[in-house]
Amino acid sequence: MMYDAAVIGAGPAGITAALYLVRSGMSVALIENGAPGGQILATAEIENYPGFPKSVKGWELADLFDAHLAEYPVVRVRGEVSAVEQAEGFFRLALTEGEPVEAKTVVVCTGAKHRDLGAPGEDEFRGRGVSYCAVCDGNFYRGRDVVVVGGGNSALEEALYLSRIVNKVYLVHRRDAFRGARVYEDKIRETNNIELVTKSVIDEICGGPAGMDSVIVRHVESGETRTIEAEGLFVYVGMLPVSAFLPGEVTKDAVGFILTDAEMCTSVPGIFAAGDVRSKRCRQVSSAVGDGATAATAALSYLEHLNA
Numbered sequence: 001m002m003y004d005a006a007v008i009g010a011g012p013a014g015i016t017a018a019l020y021l022v023r024s025g026m027s028v029a030l031i032e033n034g035a036p037g038g039q040i041l042a043t044a045e046i047e048n049y050p051g052f053p054k055s056v057k058g059w060e061l062a063d064l065f066d067a068h069l070a071e072y073p074v075v076r077v078r079g080e081v082s083a084v085e086q087a088e089g090f091f092r093l094a095l096t097e098g099e100p101v102e103a104k105t106v107v108v109c110t111g112a113k114h115r116d117l118g119a120p121g122e123d124e125f126r127g128r129g130v131s132y133c134a135v136c137d138g139n140f141y142r143g144r145d146v147v148v149v150g151g152g153n154s155a156l157e158e159a160l161y162l163s164r165i166v167n168k169v170y171l172v173h174r175r176d177a178f179r180g181a182r183v184y185e186d187k188i189r190e191t192n193n194i195e196l197v198t199k200s201v202i203d204e205i206c207g208g209p210a211g212m213d214s215v216i217v218r219h220v221e222s223g224e225t226r227t228i229e230a231e232g233l234f235v236y237v238g239m240l241p242v243s244a245f246l247p248g249e250v251t252k253d254a255v256g257f258i259l260t261d262a263e264m265c266t267s268v269p270g271i272f273a274a275g276d277v278r279s280k281r282c283r284q285v286s287s288a289v290g291d292g293a294t295a296a297t298a299a300l301s302y303l304e305h306l307n308a
């Protein structure tokens with residue numbers, strides 16, 4: 001079947017794009033590699049999405065997004081796109097398993113994945129102390145001491161989340177100013193079991209057969225080192241885009257985030273991008289939803305011209 005649109009990724013951007021396209025009468029395939037919701041599934045509480053003054057749990061919002069889409073005849077395709085090939089007036093999307101999907105236009109909403117810290121011991125203790133998801137793994141450390149590394153919204157939010165479960169959180173950040181929102185920083189300063197370890201980096205993650213047991217932290221100015229005993233390390237040092245499967249004609253920035261114009265058009269006519277996979281400053285659920293609606297509107301206009 002030739003779809004009008006293939007939307008890749010079922011996070012907030014992809015679900016919104018699919019919703020707008022299907023409500024405009026387009027045939028839509030939504031290709032999802034994992035549970036609907038994307039990164040919000042790994043977020044405990046979302047406090048800044050309008051309409052939820054008391055905050056909403058990440059999984060609850062993901063369920064609501066999914067339930068909204070379930071009202072419409074979007075074809076849900078489970079799989080991972082491995083390549084997008086341009087054909088005569090349409091695109092062929094190869095999947096790592098199963099039949100390719102063909103569509104006249106493509107909306108890329110594949111988001112971003114965590115960046116590794118790159119410290120010695122990270123690979124050895126990955127899954128045995130080193131984690132990238134507090135919501136998934138925090139409970140393993142109930143009543144124990146953990147380290148969070150990073151200074152963005154993810155590190156601050158997840159340090160707060162963990163502080164309600166564990167005995168103590170050490171928040172290690174390489175500067176003394178935080179990149180994350182002030183509201184989280186203020187809450188952290190009011191929390192009595194979060195110790196700020198600023199201007200510091202993690203030199204090594206240490207442990208033994210039972211798993212990680214400590215990290216060696218170095219002050220970036222004095223060079224002084226300190227061993228922090230902790231059984232868990234939660235890494236929040238930024239995100240990397242999921243965009244490697246796209247053809248070279250789709251222009252990206254140096255890291256691989258897709259360059260678009262304000263209408264979410266990429267350098268390839270007919271391919272649009274929305275959400276965290278895009279090169280931009282603001283990465284929020286609300287901006288992903290906005291991107292998805294904008295990309296769908298641009299895709300509709302492209303389809304109108306194609307079919308004229």
Ligand code: NAP
Binds near residue numbers: 173180
């Ligand atoms: P981010 O905003 O890019 O922050 C990454 C943090 O990690 C920065 O503080 C950075 O330090 C630090 N860092 C980077 N490389 C490092 C290294 N090798 N060693 C030690 N520290 C390192 O990433 P994020 O927090 O994952 O957030 C990603 C995007 O999602 C952001 O746009 C964020 O605003 C958004 N987000 C929003 C919310 C929310 O609004 N509630 C929640 C989560 C995420 P420097 O500051 O020194 O560069």
